[in-house]
Amino acid sequence: MRYLAGRTVYMLIILAISSVAVFYAIRLSGGDATAARLPASATEADRETLREVLGLNDPIYQQYFTYMGRLLSGDLGNSLTNNALISKMVIEHGRNSIILGAAAFLLVFLVGVPLGMLASVRRNTFTDQGIMSLSVAGMAVPNFWLALLSIWLFASVLGWLPSAGCCEPKQLILPAIVLAAEGTALTVRMTRSAMLENLDSDWVRTLRAGGLSEARVIGKHVFRNALIPIISLAGLRIGQIVGYALIVEVIFGWPGLGQVLVNAVLRRDYPVAQFFSLVLVVMVVLGNWFADLGYLAANPRLRKI
Amino acid sequence: MASPLLSVRDLTTVIRTEGIEFEVVRGVSFDMYPNEILGLVGESGCGKTMTALSVMGLIPAPAARIAGGTVLFGDRDLVSLSERDMREVRGDDISMIFQDPLTSLDPMFRIGHLLTEVIRRHRPVSRSQAEAMALQALAEVELPDPETRMSQYPHQLSGGMRQRVMIAMALMLDPDILIADEPTTALDVTVQAQILDRLLGQQRRRGMSMLLITHDLGVVAAVADRVAVMYSGEIVEQAPVTQLFSDPQHPYTQGLLRAVPQTRHQRGALHTIPGRVPPPQFVPPGCPFSPRCSQALARCWEEHPDLVPENGRRLRCFNPQPLTPA
Amino acid sequence: MTASTPESYLSEWDRRLLEFEESRHISVFRRGMRNLVRNRLLLSGVILGLLVVGAGVLGPVIAGGDYELINFSNIHAAPFSEDALLGTDHLGRDTATRLFVAIRVSLAVAVGVTGLALVAGLAIGTVAGFRGGWTDRSLSGVMDFIWGFPLILVAVLFAGGLGEGLLSVILAVGLVNMAAIARVVRGEVLSLSEREFIEAARAGGLSNWRIIRKHLLPNILAPALVLASYYVAVAIIAEAALSFIGLGAQPPLPSLGQMVAEGRNFLQLNHWETTVPGLALVAMVLSVSLIGDGLRDVFDPRLRHEAKGLES
Numbered sequence: 001m002r003y004l005a006g007r008t009v010y011m012l013i014i015l016a017i018s019s020v021a022v023f024y025a026i027r028l029s030g031g032d033a034t035a036a037r038l039p040a041s042a043t044e045a046d047r048e049t050l051r052e053v054l055g056l057n058d059p060i061y062q063q064y065f066t067y068m069g070r071l072l073s074g075d076l077g078n079s080l081t082n083n084a085l086i087s088k089m090v091i092e093h094g095r096n097s098i099i100l101g102a103a104a105f106l107l108v109f110l111v112g113v114p115l116g117m118l119a120s121v122r123r124n125t126f127t128d129q130g131i132m133s134l135s136v137a138g139m140a141v142p143n144f145w146l147a148l149l150s151i152w153l154f155a156s157v158l159g160w161l162p163s164a165g166c167c168e169p170k171q172l173i174l175p176a177i178v179l180a181a182e183g184t185a186l187t188v189r190m191t192r193s194a195m196l197e198n199l200d201s202d203w204v205r206t207l208r209a210g211g212l213s214e215a216r217v218i219g220k221h222v223f224r225n226a227l228i229p230i231i232s233l234a235g236l237r238i239g240q241i242v243g244y245a246l247i248v249e250v251i252f253g254w255p256g257l258g259q260v261l262v263n264a265v266l267r268r269d270y271p272v273a274q275f276f277s278l279v280l281v282v283m284v285v286l287g288n289w290f291a292d293l294g295y296l297a298a299n300p301r302l303r304k305i
Numbered sequence: 306m307a308s309p310l311l312s313v314r315d316l317t318t319v320i321r322t323e324g325i326e327f328e329v330v331r332g333v334s335f336d337m338y339p340n341e342i343l344g345l346v347g348e349s350g351c352g353k354t355m356t357a358l359s360v361m362g363l364i365p366a367p368a369a370r371i372a373g374g375t376v377l378f379g380d381r382d383l384v385s386l387s388e389r390d391m392r393e394v395r396g397d398d399i400s401m402i403f404q405d406p407l408t409s410l411d412p413m414f415r416i417g418h419l420l421t422e423v424i425r426r427h428r429p430v431s432r433s434q435a436e437a438m439a440l441q442a443l444a445e446v447e448l449p450d451p452e453t454r455m456s457q458y459p460h461q462l463s464g465g466m467r468q469r470v471m472i473a474m475a476l477m478l479d480p481d482i483l484i485a486d487e488p489t490t491a492l493d494v495t496v497q498a499q500i501l502d503r504l505l506g507q508q509r510r511r512g513m514s515m516l517l518i519t520h521d522l523g524v525v526a527a528v529a530d531r532v533a534v535m536y537s538g539e540i541v542e543q544a545p546v547t548q549l550f551s552d553p554q555h556p557y558t559q560g561l562l563r564a565v566p567q568t569r570h571q572r573g574a575l576h577t578i579p580g581r582v583p584p585p586q587f588v589p590p591g592c593p594f595s596p597r598c599s600q601a602l603a604r605c606w607e608e609h610p611d612l613v614p615e616n617g618r619r620l621r622c623f624n625p626q627p628l629t630p631a
Numbered sequence: 632m633t634a635s636t637p638e639s640y641l642s643e644w645d646r647r648l649l650e651f652e653e654s655r656h657i658s659v660f661r662r663g664m665r666n667l668v669r670n671r672l673l674l675s676g677v678i679l680g681l682l683v684v685g686a687g688v689l690g691p692v693i694a695g696g697d698y699e700l701i702n703f704s705n706i707h708a709a710p711f712s713e714d715a716l717l718g719t720d721h722l723g724r725d726t727a728t729r730l731f732v733a734i735r736v737s738l739a740v741a742v743g744v745t746g747l748a749l750v751a752g753l754a755i756g757t758v759a760g761f762r763g764g765w766t767d768r769s770l771s772g773v774m775d776f777i778w779g780f781p782l783i784l785v786a787v788l789f790a791g792g793l794g795e796g797l798l799s800v801i802l803a804v805g806l807v808n809m810a811a812i813a814r815v816v817r818g819e820v821l822s823l824s825e826r827e828f829i830e831a832a833r834a835g836g837l838s839n840w841r842i843i844r845k846h847l848l849p850n851i852l853a854p855a856l857v858l859a860s861y862y863v864a865v866a867i868i869a870e871a872a873l874s875f876i877g878l879g880a881q882p883p884l885p886s887l888g889q890m891v892a893e894g895r896n897f898l899q900l901n902h903w904e905t906t907v908p909g910l911a912l913v914a915m916v917l918s919v920s921l922i923g924d925g926l927r928d929v930f931d932p933r934l935r936h937e938a939k940g941l942e943s
Contacts, residue, residue: 139864144871203411212396212423216422228413246783246787
């Protein structure tokens with residue numbers, strides 16, 4: 001319980017600090033916020049009036065609280081480029097992002113963990129070396145390059161899958177695989193080394209001395225122990241997926257939060273950039289927190305003290 | 306004497322590192338009888354644990370393998386038994402207790418789960434029957450509050466309690482043979498005596514045969530019936546316990562006995578055996594103990610002595626001398 | 632018959648045992664050196680790395696030419712066409728010239744940023760691990776905070792704040808990698824501090840600075856360098872990815888990611904505009920990863936399990 005409370009408090013503190021950081025990062029260097037809202041012919045007096053209305057002349061800490069207050073009341077403002085309601089945008093694009101991210105997250109673990117286990121039980125065989133080589137490749141090939149290669153192969157040459165778009169299941173396959181590639185490669189490596197580390201432990205000998213079969217010793221006991229470090233890094237995997245989504249969504253034209261954020265930064269659409277980066281930061285922090293919860297649930301040494 | 310329960314003959318185990326194989330257990334032979342404790346003593350690195358693991362078929366493959374010899378248990382040779390058949394023997398007919406109770410229990414499962422899993426592996430009983438058996442086994446080793454322990458995780462128990470769990474686990478299926486590898490070394494001195502007491506009580510009550518591996522001569526003198534002394538992968542002397550302690554013949558045995566601090570006698574410098582156990586990759590050509598031996602002859606450097614039986618004792622030495630009081 | 636050990640035998644034995652022990656001792660070192668040469672991964676990594684660095688450093692000198700020079704009369708030329716070794720792009724710019732400059736940009740960003748991150752990470756990690764207490768708690772808190780965020784997201788935030796360009800990339804990559812290195816270094820320092828020789832040095836009254844310089848740093852350097860090689864790879868990929876989506880190097884300065892992005896619109900016409908920079912990128916990352924893996928195997932087998940060290 002103390003662990004849970006500690007992690008939750010930590011999560012809330014991180015959330016608070018990072019919301020401040022994101023706010024300041026975008027607001028402080030956001031250039032003249034009035035430029036995008038007023039015609040070029042506007043006078044300096046007009047701009048000053050607008051600044052006053054927008055609260056830009058208030059002290060910066062006050063602006064932060066004003067902004068957070070508006071967020072909490074659901075008033076997210078409009079996009080500067082197409083005047084769309086940011087609250088509507090975030091729901092629509094957030095849904096797409098969550099579909100893609102969840103697919104990638106599942107792939108990372110449902111593919112990475114079994115492959116890592118296979119490599120560990122076939123240690124130093126052809127299978128092991130094959131899997132590990134694939135995992136090195138998975139980490140060395142940048143994902144945008146992998147994305148282009150897969151579009152070229154599966155969309156242009158073979159014509160099996162669409163190259164871009166949303167949101168048919170068929171259109172989900174390529175982006176999800178590309179988004180999951182590096183995380184899967186890392187999970188394979190980590191699962192393998194965690195399995196091997198636990199295979200060397202004293203209690204494995206005890207279980208064998210009790211007459212348990214290798215399948216049981218490895219498949220149940222060693223695996224259960226190896227799961228702990230894997231789960232403890234699940235939060236990083238979530239963060240990684242959020243980060244790479246910024247690139248993968250752009251390449252595959254998947255209209256998620258990442259694509260909108262990148263476009264907003266490029267078009268200097270500050271209200272959108274500000275809120276969407278805040279959303280992604282919150283997702284990362286919450287992802288880490290969920291991973292902490294999973295770690296707590298999986299580790300009896302933390303559950304009861 | 307009755308016929309032996311377990312009969313080890315010329316057991317040789319090799320380990321392979323960096324492409325070179327070397328023998329860590331060399332031609333070890335001994336018998337184990339019902340209702341008897343055989344002590345196996347020697348410095349660390351002399352092959353005691355590897356001998357035990359070889360008997361259990363638990364040597365770390367593929368680095369290690371049994372290169373020769375037999376381990377007869379009843380009419381079966383455990384060395385040539387299939388892994389599947391060997392699993393039936395392990396934990397049921399022969400069980401083993403390990404040195405470090407802190408790391409020898411899977412930390413992810415409750416005590417009850419660990420015990421019942423082994424029971425149900427060997428006996429066709431229901432979950433609740435297995436739990437009853439496990440509970441009884443825990444009670445027999447006098448683990449306080451066994452019902453609570455069943456639902457606890459290993460980290461919630463002290464080292465002494467965990468070793469009791471290990472003993473209960475090893476004894477709950479009434480094995481014919483128990484191998485205890487340094488069962489008390491990792492424990493506090495006060496707990497050591499309790500654990501040893503539990504172990505002995507259970508051994509006597511069940512008429513079990515026990516192989517007690519230790520470097521603690523005091524423990525051996527107190528509980529063992531016969532003692533085998535190992536050095537550099539082989540048995541150098543074996544005798545009934547009183548004989549071995551009153552009249553040690555091998556210079557190494559004598560050195561071990563002299564090295565035990567004698568509180569009753571004069572205070573002063575502790576005796577030590579000069580030098581150390583040769584690494585298994587580099588065993589001297591003659592008697593392995595010759596470089597450290599104060600009474601080695603020229604012959605000891607060239608010829609490897611055999612283990613010669615002589616009125617109840619077995620001895621591997623060309624030049625035994627009576628023990629001179631230090 | 633009184634027993635006596637023939638002196639000659641005993642000394643002969645001692646000599647041989649000593650020789651044996653020495654041979655083992657030396658062989659550990661020799662094995663390391665042998666691995667260094669025989670380790671094919673490391674060797675191929677070094678060769679690949681030399682090729683890439685050579686292309687980046689010498690390429691512009693040899694190839695000459697102006698990477699900004701636009702020539703509409705010769706666009707989308709295939710490799711090995713006249714005047715263009717690796718072809719030209721949609722503006723008729725020479726791919727080879729641009730590639731060499733792009734490799735330079737990539738190398739400069741990656742090596743420079745990782746060098747700074749390594750120095751800062753070493754300093755922060757050492758101080759945090761060595762001082763302990765509040766210093767450690769606050770420094771580690773900040774490092775954990777930074778490390779918790781994905782690099783690409785941090786870089787996009789910087790781009791949002793400072794505007795897109797290499798400066799944002801450099802700051803983001805440097806910051807996150809510094810935090811990652813500092814975390815590992817702190818862990819190493821903590822575990823080293825519990826070892827006897829550090830305890831002895833403290834008990835012997837050596838100054839903190841002297842203990843750090845003489846005893847800690849030499850022991851941390853190997854794992855830190857191995858780690859740093861991974862972060863070079865991370866930095867190369869991050870720079871390329873950000874340039875690919877338009878947040879990194881700004882035209883006309885070429886960058887591998889940007890070249891891939893520009894070429895992808897003309898895959899049917901001349902796929903080499905994308906393939907060439909893409910392959911260069913993979914070669915760079917692969918070479919750094921191979922070198923890192925090889926170094927780790929040779930010098931620090933312990934890091935094998937340090938999967939966290941690989942996290943970006």
